[in-house]
Amino acid sequence: MSTDTIGVAIIGTGIKGITLALGLMSRGIPVRVYERARDFHEIGAGIGFTLNAEWAMKVVDPRIHAAFKRVAMPNASDWFQWVDGFNEPGTDPRETEEQLLFKIYLGERGFEDCHRAQFLGELARLLPENVVTSHKALDTVEPAADKSLGQLLRFQDGTTATNRP
Ligand SMILES: Cc1cc2nc3c(=O)[nH]c(=O)nc-3n(C[C@H](O)[C@H](O)[C@H](O)COP(=O)(O)OP(=O)(O)OC[C@H]3O[C@@H](n4cnc5c(N)ncnc54)[C@H](O)[C@@H]3O)c2cc1C
Incomplete structure (x- = not known):
């Protein structure tokens, strides 16, 4: 299957949602990200990553690792x-x-940490503007009636979307 027949809908702009979006986009896979909140948010706690996690960031997209290093401090x-x-x-x-x-x-x-909100802010800056739809809370997912459209996402505001472009 070629990458232009794949589309991925990601729910949530937490660290994992944005990381996944960046990794897929850097491989030419179109994504759309839906977030129930009105904007990017994180609690003010810290988060630390081992060298393995840092290595994974580089594999997914080196810009993710660079974003972490911009806000990281030694533990x-x-x-x-x-x-x-x-x-x-x-x-x-x-x-x-x-x-x-x-x-x-x-x-x-080997174990550096950072302020979550700062890291999330750095990651969010890497996302193109038109990729994220905020204030969209997912309700359910079901196969679309037209199979070529993949999955049908139903949101709490009554709107729908599919994961294929
Ligand atoms: C106290 C504590 C300390 C931790 N320390 C570490 C650490 O040092 N190192 C480490 O690697 N991990 C640590 N973790 C774990 C790590 O914080 C989490 O695994 C990680 O932040 C989860 O990211 P996420 O993007 O999956 O989820 P989240 O950050 O929870 O993001 C989920 C997003 O999805 C959105 N969302 C949810 N439901 C919907 C819906 N229906 N529709 C639309 N949007 C939706 C939410 O609004 C949110 O923005 C810690 C966790 C805790 C609680």
């Missing part, structure tokens, strides 16, 4: 630690913290 620790959160710490006052089970060194700057 306070380059270790991932697993602790025993199941068993209560002992009664010995020296054992007030959960027991460390094991830890993995992630490498220098």
